[in-house]
Amino acid sequence: xxxxxxxxxxxxxxxxxxxxxxxxxxxxxxxxxxxxxxxxxxxxxxxxxxxxxxxxxxxxxxxxxxxxxxxxxxxxxxxxxxxxxxxxxxxxxxxxxxxxxxxxxxxxxxxxxxxxxxxxxxxxxxxxxxxxxxxxxxxxxxxxxxxxxxxxxxxxxxxxxxxxxxxxxxxxxxxxxxxxxxxxxxxxxxxxxxxxxxxxxxxxxxxxxxxxxxxxxxxxxxxxxxxxxxxxxxxxxxxxxxxxxxxxxxxxxxxxxxxxxxxxxxxxxxxx
Amino acid sequence: xxxxxxxxxxxxxxxxxxxxxxxxxxxxxxxxxxxxxxxxxxxxxxxxxxxxxxxxxxxxxxxxxxxxxxxxxxxxxxxxxxxxxxxxxxxxxxxxxxxxxxxxxxxxxxxxxxxxxxxxxxxxxxxxxxxxxxxxxxxxxxxxxxxxxxxxxxxxxxxxxxxxxxxxxxxxxxxxxxxxxxxxxxxxxxxxxxxxxxxxxxxxxxxxxxxxxxxxxxxxxxxxxxxxxxxxxxxxxxxxxxxxxxxxxxxxxxxxxxxxxxxxxxxxxxxxxxxxxxxxxxxxxxxxxxxxxxxxxxxxxxxxxxxxxxxxxxxxxxxxxxxxxxxxxxxxxxxxxxxxxxxxxxxxxxxxxxxxxxxxxxxxxxxxxxxxxxxxxxxxxxxxxxxxxxxxxxxxxxxxxxxxxxxxxxxxxxxxxxxxxxxxxxxxxxx
Amino acid sequence: xxxxxxxxxxxxxxxxxxxxxxxxxxxxxxxxxxxxxxxxxxxxxxxxxxxxxxxxxxxxxxxxxxxxxxxxxxxxxxxxxxxxxxxxxxxxxxxxxxxxxxxxxxxxxxxxxxxxxxxxxxxxxxxxxxxxxxxxxxxxxxxxxxxxxxxxxxxxxxxxxxxxxxxxxxxxxxxxxxxxxxxxxxxxxxxxxxxxxxxxxxxxxxxxxxxxxxxxxxxxxxxxxxxxxxxxxxxxxxxxxxxxxxxxxxxxxxxxxxxxxxxxxxxxxxxxxxxxxxxxxxxxxxxxxx
Numbered sequence: 005x006x007x008x009x010x011x012x013x014x015x016x017x018x019x020x021x022x023x024x025x026x027x028x029x030x031x032x033x034x035x036x037x038x039x040x041x042x043x044x045x046x047x048x049x050x051x052x053x054x055x056x057x058x059x060x061x062x063x064x065x066x067x068x069x070x071x072x073x074x075x076x077x078x079x080x081x082x083x084x085x086x087x088x089x090x091x092x093x094x095x096x097x098x099x100x101x102x103x104x105x106x107x108x109x110x111x112x113x114x115x116x117x118x119x120x121x122x123x124x125x126x127x128x129x130x131x132x133x134x135x136x137x138x139x140x141x142x143x144x145x146x147x148x149x150x151x152x153x154x155x156x157x158x159x160x161x162x163x164x165x166x167x168x169x170x171x172x173x174x175x176x177x178x179x180x181x182x183x184x185x186x187x188x189x190x191x192x193x194x195x196x197x198x199x200x201x202x203x204x205x206x207x208x209x210x211x212x213x214x215x216x217x218x219x220x221x222x223x224x225x226x227x228x229x230x231x232x233x234x235x236x237x238x239x240x241x242x243x244x245x246x247x248x249x250x251x252x253x254x255x256x257x258x259x260x261x262x263x264x265x266x267x268x269x270x271x272x273x274x275x276x
Numbered sequence: 277x278x279x280x281x282x283x284x285x286x287x288x289x290x291x292x293x294x295x296x297x298x299x300x301x302x303x304x305x306x307x308x309x310x311x312x313x314x315x316x317x318x319x320x321x322x323x324x325x326x327x328x329x330x331x332x333x334x335x336x337x338x339x340x341x342x343x344x345x346x347x348x349x350x351x352x353x354x355x356x357x358x359x360x361x362x363x364x365x366x367x368x369x370x371x372x373x374x375x376x377x378x379x380x381x382x383x384x385x386x387x388x389x390x391x392x393x394x395x396x397x398x399x400x401x402x403x404x405x406x407x408x409x410x411x412x413x414x415x416x417x418x419x420x421x422x423x424x425x426x427x428x429x430x431x432x433x434x435x436x437x438x439x440x441x442x443x444x445x446x447x448x449x450x451x452x453x454x455x456x457x458x459x460x461x462x463x464x465x466x467x468x469x470x471x472x473x474x475x476x477x478x479x480x481x482x483x484x485x486x487x488x489x490x491x492x493x494x495x496x497x498x499x500x501x502x503x504x505x506x507x508x509x510x511x512x513x514x515x516x517x518x519x520x521x522x523x524x525x526x527x528x529x530x531x532x533x534x535x536x537x538x539x540x541x542x543x544x545x546x547x548x549x550x551x552x553x554x555x556x557x558x559x560x561x562x563x564x565x566x567x568x569x570x571x572x573x574x575x576x577x578x579x580x581x582x583x584x585x586x587x588x589x590x591x592x593x594x595x596x597x598x599x600x601x602x603x604x605x606x607x608x609x610x611x612x613x614x615x616x617x618x619x620x621x622x623x624x625x626x627x628x629x630x631x632x633x634x635x636x637x638x639x640x641x642x643x644x645x646x647x648x649x650x651x652x653x654x655x656x657x658x659x660x661x662x663x664x665x666x667x668x669x670x671x672x673x674x675x676x677x678x679x680x681x682x683x684x685x686x687x688x689x690x691x692x693x694x695x696x697x698x699x700x701x702x703x704x705x706x707x
Numbered sequence: 708x709x710x711x712x713x714x715x716x717x718x719x720x721x722x723x724x725x726x727x728x729x730x731x732x733x734x735x736x737x738x739x740x741x742x743x744x745x746x747x748x749x750x751x752x753x754x755x756x757x758x759x760x761x762x763x764x765x766x767x768x769x770x771x772x773x774x775x776x777x778x779x780x781x782x783x784x785x786x787x788x789x790x791x792x793x794x795x796x797x798x799x800x801x802x803x804x805x806x807x808x809x810x811x812x813x814x815x816x817x818x819x820x821x822x823x824x825x826x827x828x829x830x831x832x833x834x835x836x837x838x839x840x841x842x843x844x845x846x847x848x849x850x851x852x853x854x855x856x857x858x859x860x861x862x863x864x865x866x867x868x869x870x871x872x873x874x875x876x877x878x879x880x881x882x883x884x885x886x887x888x889x890x891x892x893x894x895x896x897x898x899x900x901x902x903x904x905x906x907x908x909x910x911x912x913x914x915x916x917x918x919x920x921x922x923x924x925x926x927x928x929x930x931x932x933x934x935x936x937x938x939x940x941x942x943x944x945x946x947x948x949x950x951x952x953x954x955x956x957x958x959x960x961x962x963x964x965x966x967x968x969x970x971x972x973x974x975x976x977x978x979x980x981x982x983x984x985x986x987x988x989x990x991x992x993x994x995x996x997x
Contacts, residue, residue: 021815043839100720124738147730380753
């Protein structure tokens with residue numbers, strides 16, 4: 005009896021899991037199916053074809069967009085890690101006037117909805133002449149309040165004695181951050197790194213606003229405009245192919261680093 | 277200590293891009309940049325005429341460039357205006373965009389250039405000139421080309437239905453639609469419709485349904501005048517009533533029809549509201565024995581007078597960043613004089629917005645070879661572009677929303693829908 | 708020499724936080740102030756700014772579509788948040804048991820979370836298609852009639868909410884798992900001794916203990932939900948009949964399609980206040996002190 009209950013239980017759980025995975029499977033299959041079969045596709049098409057991908061590559065510079073996304077997301081992630089740890093260190097280990105004020109300001113900015121700052125931020129980009137440049141995509145995201153808070157929290161747990169010893173050895177502050185703290189903060193760095201990279205890779209509203217030139221568009225942006233505009237000419241396969249391409253990099257990273265992804269998300273929850 | 281300076285250097289590195297970029301070289305007075313569209317035929321047109329000009333005018337060299345790829349050419353121009361990287365001459369500006377740029381003072385007032393007014397009077401009739409005049413009285417654009425929207429129809433189907441010709445009035449249209457409507461494969465769903473218009477709420481879709489019908493019904497009346505909506509009238513209501521009935525009775529399909537096959541050539545529909553670009557496409561892909569022709573837009577039964585339509589006008593402008601507008605104008609003249617206009621027809625099969633082009637002997641050779649284009653040329657006397665307003669996109673967007681509610685979903689009466697659209701537009705002009 | 712060391716030590720912290728100060732002034736302080744200034748002006752980027760007093764506010768209060776968009780966003784939240792909590796909690800409870808292949812199931816649920824919203828939207832747009840979409844084909848396959856998932860004004864927003872739940876629930880399952888694991892096992896054991904059944908244990912022990920997690924899930928979903936933009940933008944463009952225009956989509960359209968910068972700033976400011984108000988209400992009613 006218990007065995008049957010157990011089998012039913014796992015069956016139900018599998019059905020749930022399938023609900024979350026099958027649509028992706030369908031998307032991939034549909035992108036390699038002949039166009040006229042997509043409307044009737046469930047498990048397998050009668051034949052496989054790469055024509056949707058060929059057409060997509062023909063119509064939009066998806067490779068260029070991938071490179072753009074890579075450059076932007078990497079730069080932001082590196083910047084956030086560097087600046088976040090610098091500021092998190094100052095707030096956690098150094099004593100100076102105004103330290104607590106800055107901390108509260110950071111907390112406050114986290115509660116500020118972006119809907120207020122969106123328009124003026126765009127105008128600043130216009131005034132600086134950064135529209136249609138990487139600067140507009142990268143600079144506003146280089147400093148991230150959450151990362152500062154997380155680094156500060158993590159550094160607090162690192163014993164002061166370690167830092168004092170380094171100082172006695174003649175290390176200056178930057179060396180302390182990057183040579184002493186970083187190696188001892190790998191969980192925090194991985195967590196913040198993954199979250200930042202993922203968030204900036206998937207960011208689409210801001211690129212839609214500041215980038216008009218196709219050669220600079222990020223991947224989600226290009227795929228969005230492709231799906232919404234007329235270029236795809238109502239061909240479903242091509243749209244799905246572009247969606248697959250957009251999903252691929254992150255999914256590949258996920259498959260290899262699943263443990264870190266999930267841990268990262270879980271720990272943000274704890275920090276709140 | 278060195279770390280200290282490295283920190284400073286890092287900070288400077290961040291500040292560096294904040295220095296003003298974009299200091300253009302002071303080019304000599306005689307170099308002009310002309311942006312043409314990236315339509316391959318127009319590029320050929322630009323190439324030939326620019327080469328001819330450069331040969332004859334060694335001290336004023338013009339370089340033509342197709343508009344860069346991007347979201348849309350309107351976006352590209354806006355980005356150029358904002359970034360102050362505008363070309364000297366641009367030839368694909370939609371008439372509806374001009375007023376906003378004129379008010380922003382980025383366009384040259386062409387009526388201040390020598391020889392402009394005379395040339396304009398020779399090329400265009402007074403109605404057109406008034407149409408392109410900006411709200412401040414100046415003229416900032418030169419009418420270049422139009423693509424009038426007309427009714428394409430399948431000749432064989434019309435004769436099969438017993439009609440003597442294409443439907444001219446709304447009643448004719450309904451009668452023919454009822455006869456043509458069929459469920460060919462017997463699955464209980466209609467699969468033959470008399471006509472088709474994309475059921476899109478996007479603002480520019482109205483240029484293919486509501487707006488040409490409105491112009492036809494009203495004899496070319498405006499939608500907005502200055503800062504008031506002036507379309508709350510019987511004509512707009514009649515058009516909404518007409519379209520609503522077509523969808524209600526399923527004479528037009530509410531579902532999006534497949535984009536892979538051309539439904540007109542496949543005889544799934546018998547008519548469509550379309551422009552001259554259809555000719556090349558139809559002639560290339562039509563099945564054997566397929567005959568089609570064009571006629572004017574349908575009008576209300578009690579309509580009197582000529583039948584107008586929308587012409588999707590694209591005009592030429594000169595940006596204020598141009599260092600020698602007079603020279604630019606001299607160049608532009610060669611694009612739109614008789615020779616230039618003929619070349620435009622021959623290269624691109626698009627109609628120059630020139631008066632009497634259907635009777636002018638200079639062009640008769642072309643029209644004899646392209647009889648279907650002649651129909652559009654005849655229509656060109658009764659073509660309207662857009663009203664001068666800096667918020668035209670939004671006007672059409674507001675109309676589109678009422679269109680969706682009334683025509684597609686039938687949740688509002690045409691009278692109420694037109695009134696709501698009119699009120700919403702007036703709210704736009706709140707001073 | 709000593710002086711140099713001391714002054715350097717004093718300046719150093721400020722040097723370290725200076726990037727933040729610059730960033731804050733440039734991307735937070737200035738925008739907020741400028742935003743307020745902008746609400747009293749009319750500006751379309753290409754013309755000079757024009758002072759218009761309270762016109763933008765007058766326009767806002769007459770803007771039926773804007774209030775519709777706020778209503779749409781709230782409706783989205785009202786459907787999405789409870790649905791999300793119920794599903795996430797349910798699946799988290801299950802995963803919390805000793806089951807085989809837990810990592811595999813957890814990984815499956817989490818997959819939609821990492822993928823871009825763009826991908827999910829394009830995919831679901833096809834699934835929701837009226838004629839050839841998978842869902843309607845399944846319905847007609849079992850003899851039911853097709854549903855206008857995205858073409859029926861009454862259903863479209865619900866469809867988007869369901870899709871959003873599918874996408875995000877994996878994240879909240881993880882968060883609930885973490886929360887569930889903080890409940891000491893002794894509480895359940897004590898309840899077992901008293902003969903409590905599963906539901907009693909759930910409502911009397913689990914729910915109160917994970918209240919902080921529930922609160923956090925609600926806040927995160929709310930803030931995320933208020934940012935709803937790319938899904939309606941791609942899927943429906945705001946239709947049918949403006950039933951899926953989210954507030955951010957409407958603000959985006961006003962600012963970056965019509966270039967009514969002043970008006971868009973006004974909308975943004977108003978909407979930001981609404982968000983803060985909702986979050987504060989939620990804090991009052993949901994968060995409980997221990």
